[in-house]
Amino acid sequence: MGTxxxxxxxxxxxxxxxxxxxxxxxxxxxxxxxxHQGVSLTVEGSVNLQxxxxxxxxxxxxxxxxxxxxxxxxxxxxxKPGKFPSGKTEIPFEFPLHVKGNKVLYExxxxxxxxxxxxxxxxxxxxxxxxxxxTPLTCGSLFHLDRSLAVGQDHDKYTxxxxxxxxxxxxxxxxxCEFIVHSAQRASNFVMENxxxxxxxxxxxxxxxxxxxxxxxxxSAVTTAEPPPGQLRPQKGKLTPSPVDFTITPETxxxxxxxxxxxxxxxxxxxxxxxxxxxxxxxxxxxxxxSEAAIKSIELQLVRVETCGCAEGYARDATEIQNIQIADGxxxxxxxxxxxxxxxxxxxxxxxxxxxxxxxxxVNIVVLLHADHLITENFPLKLCRV
Numbered sequence: 001m002g003t004x005x006x007x008x009x010x011x012x013x014x015x016x017x018x019x020x021x022x023x024x025x026x027x028x029x030x031x032x033x034x035x036h037q038g039v040s041l042t043v044e045g046s047v048n049l050q051x052x053x054x055x056x057x058x059x060x061x062x063x064x065x066x067x068x069x070x071x072x073x074x075x076x077x078x079x080k081p082g083k084f085p086s087g088k089t090e091i092p093f094e095f096p097l098h099v100k101g102n103k104v105l106y107e108x109x110x111x112x113x114x115x116x117x118x119x120x121x122x123x124x125x126x127x128x129x130x131x132x133x134x135t136p137l138t139c140g141s142l143f144h145l146d147r148s149l150a151v152g153q154d155h156d157k158y159t160x161x162x163x164x165x166x167x168x169x170x171x172x173x174x175x176x177c178e179f180i181v182h183s184a185q186r187a188s189n190f191v192m193e194n195x196x197x198x199x200x201x202x203x204x205x206x207x208x209x210x211x212x213x214x215x216x217x218x219x220s221a222v223t224t225a226e227p228p229p230g231q232l233r234p235q236k237g238k239l240t241p242s243p244v245d246f247t248i249t250p251e252t253x254x255x256x257x258x259x260x261x262x263x264x265x266x267x268x269x270x271x272x273x274x275x276x277x278x279x280x281x282x283x284x285x286x287x288x289x290x291s292e293a294a295i296k297s298i299e300l301q302l303v304r305v306e307t308c309g310c311a312e313g314y315a316r317d318a319t320e321i322q323n324i325q326i327a328d329g330x331x332x333x334x335x336x337x338x339x340x341x342x343x344x345x346x347x348x349x350x351x352x353x354x355x356x357x358x359x360x361x362x363v364n365i366v367v368l369l370h371a372d373h374l375i376t377e378n379f380p381l382k383l384c385r386v
Contacts (some may be wrong), residue, residue, distance in 0.1 A: 002030070002031075002038070003028070003029070003030040003034050003173065004027075004028070004029045004030070005026070005027070005028055005160055005162060005164055005173040005174070005176050006026070006027040006028075006029075006172075006175055007024060007025075007026055007027075007160055007176075007177035008024050008025050008026075008027060008177075009022070009023075009024040009177060010023045010024045011179075013040070013180075014178065014179040014180055014251050015179070015180045015181075015182055015262070016097055016179060016180070016181055016182070017097070017181070017182055017183070018097055018098075018099070018104075018105040018181070018183070019096075019097060019098060020097055021095065021096050021097070022043075022094070022095040022096075022097055022160070022179065022297070023093065023094045024092070024093060024097070024160075024177075024266075025090045025091060025092050025093065026039065026041065026078060026090070026091045026093060026160070026175075027088060027089070027090050027091075028064070028084055028088070028089045028090075028091070029087070029088045029089075029263045029285065030084065030086060030087070031086060032086050033084060033085055033086050033167070034083065034084040034120060035082075035167060035170075036079070036081065036082065036083070036084065036164050036166050037134065037163075037165035037166060037167065038079060038080055038081045038165050039075060039077075039078045039079040039091065039162065039163070039164045039165075040075060040076065040077050040078060040094075040162070040165075041075070041076050041078055041093055041160065041161070041162050041163075042074070042076075042161060042163075043072065043073075043074045043075075043076040043095050043160060044072065044073045044074070044075075044341070048183060052191040056382070057209050057346070062113065064108075067183050071099055071104075071105065072097070072098070072099050072100075072103075072105065072209070072301050074095060074096075076093065076095075078091050078093060078162075078180070079091060093162075094342070094381075095381060097181070101225055104354075105181060105183075106181070106183070106349075106352065107181055107182055107183040107349045107350060107352075107385070108180045108181050108346055108349070109213075109346070109347075109348075109352075109367070110349075111304055111306055121364055122379050129306070136234075137178075141210070145313075149351060150385075154262035159176045159177060159178050159179070160176065160179065161174060161175070161176045161177075162176075162307045164173050164350065167311070176262050178224050180346070181316055183350050183385055188304075199338045203371075215357065218361060232294075239275065240275060241273045242273050242274045242275045242352055242382075243270060243271065243272055243273055243274065244270060244271045244273075244274055245268075245269075245270040245340045246268075246269055246270065246271075246377055246378060246379075247267070247268050248265070248267040248269070248365075248367070248375060248377050249264075249265065249266055249267075250262045250263075250265065262291035262294040262373070263369065263371060263373070264290070264291070264292045264376075265288075265291040265292065265367075265369075266288075266289040266290045267286065267288050267289065267291075267367065267375075268289055269284060269286035269287055269365070270284050270285065270321070271335075271336040271363075271379060272284050274380065274381050274382065275381075275382050275384070276343070276378055276383050276384070277384060277385070277386050278343050278348060278349070278383045278384065279339055279343075279348060279386070280386050281340040281342045281343070281385055282300075282339065282343070282363060282381070283338075283339060283340055284338075284339035285336045285337060285338055285339055286298065286326070286327075286337045286339055286362050286365065287304065287334060287336050287337065287377075288331045288332075288333055288334075288335070288337075289333065289334060290333060291333070291343055291369070292355065293369040293370055293371045293373065294330040294369065294370040295310055295327070295329070295330045295331050295367060295368070295369060295370070296329070296330075296368040296369060296370055297325055297327065297328055297329075297364070297367075297368045298325070298326050298327035298331065298337065298366070298367050298368075299323055299324060299325050299326065299365075299366045299368070300323070300325050300326055300339060300341050300364070300365060300366075301320055301322075301324075301360065301363065301365075301366055301376075302320070302322050302323075302341060302344075302348075302362075303317065303318050303320055303321065303344070303358075303362045303364060303366040304319055304320075304321050304348075304359065304361055305318045305345075305359075305360040305361065305362060306318075306319075306357070306360075306363065307319070307357060307358040307359075307360070313348075318362070321344065321347050321359040321361075322341075322344055322347075326338070326339060331353075339365075342384065348361060348383060349383070350383050350384050351381075351382045351383050351384070352383050359380045360380065360381075361380075361383055362377050362378055362379060362380050362381060363381055363384075364376050364377065364378050364379075365377040365379075
């Protein structure tokens with residue numbers, strides 16, 4: 001058996017909050033005694049910003065990187081150079097998850113254009129963000145928040161990394177271990193008290209409908225607006241129920257070119273609240289009162305809206321997280337169809353707004369008719385963690 005290095009975190013679920021102590025043991029095993037040049041454990045957090053290659057060009061983006069924003073940095077030397085005996089050696093460790101000043105330890109979030117993660121030593125263990133603009137932009141200084149360490153499906157995670165340095169004749173050993181950070185936000189500190197920093201950002205609401213017809217899954221929008229200066233911080237406020245009733249008819253749809261050719265339909269329903277606790281499901285009901293055209297399917301579409309910007313402007317992108325079918329086929333008229341959606345772990349997080357980026361969520365109720373008409377009702381959501 002060769003030499004092995006492992007990290008064991010104390011908590012089985014590996015979930016921690018800001019201000020808590022991350023603890024565990026480093027396990028070193030070997031059949032023979034192990035000569036080493038020291039064992040270290042490093043935790044580092046930063047926000048890495050890079051200019052978007054799709055907005056300013058590949059070479060400009062490569063040579064015009066922005067200095068990372070340091071959030072948390074801590075290194076401990078666990079063992080000085082020496083020798084480990086044969087067998088198994090356990091070295092305990094503790095890391096307080098604290099940040100300095102007004103900086104914030106953001107919750108683990110797996111996004112498409114925004115990724116909040118923890119990495120260690122050379123990689124950052126903080127909020128590693130990524131925003132890719134999908135269409136050409138006129139704002140040349142929009143940031144592409146680089147996820148250079150985020151490759152494939154294993155890119156959005158919080159990790160610890162332990163390094164055991166060895167002599168030139170032996171290979172250094174490295175071990176990483178994932179853990180999850182949840183925000184310590186209380187329900188009483190949830191709903192926004194202030195307007196968004198990106199004040200001219202078009203905010204979708206129940207009255208903003210998507211026209212009939214096939215709809216793209218990903219969207220981009222750019223506006224030149226200057227967000228006010230300030231430190232990175234989450235939104236503040238209090239949790240209050242916000243039930244929403246909705247009615248969908250051809251008259252309520254927007255951007256319809258040939259309204260007279262649309263089939264007649266009437267769909268009513270309600271959501272119990274658009275202010276949601278992230279660990280509880282989104283609930284409500286939907287009733288098809290009437291429809292001239294047969295219905296193919298009714299779906300719930302959860303959408304992430306990621307915004308990143310600078311003084312010259314910002315980019316806003318919406319992408320699908322999950323799509324759940326709540327009805328299949330021509331639904332019986334006047335029958336109540338329950339709405340029930342669980343927010344997926346890691347792919348959602350409490351609604352977040354900072355000076356440089358925002359993470360918001362929306363839900364679409366999508367009704368597909370046999371005539372290939374697509375009816376979409378959009379509702380912005382505000383998520384919190386209790």
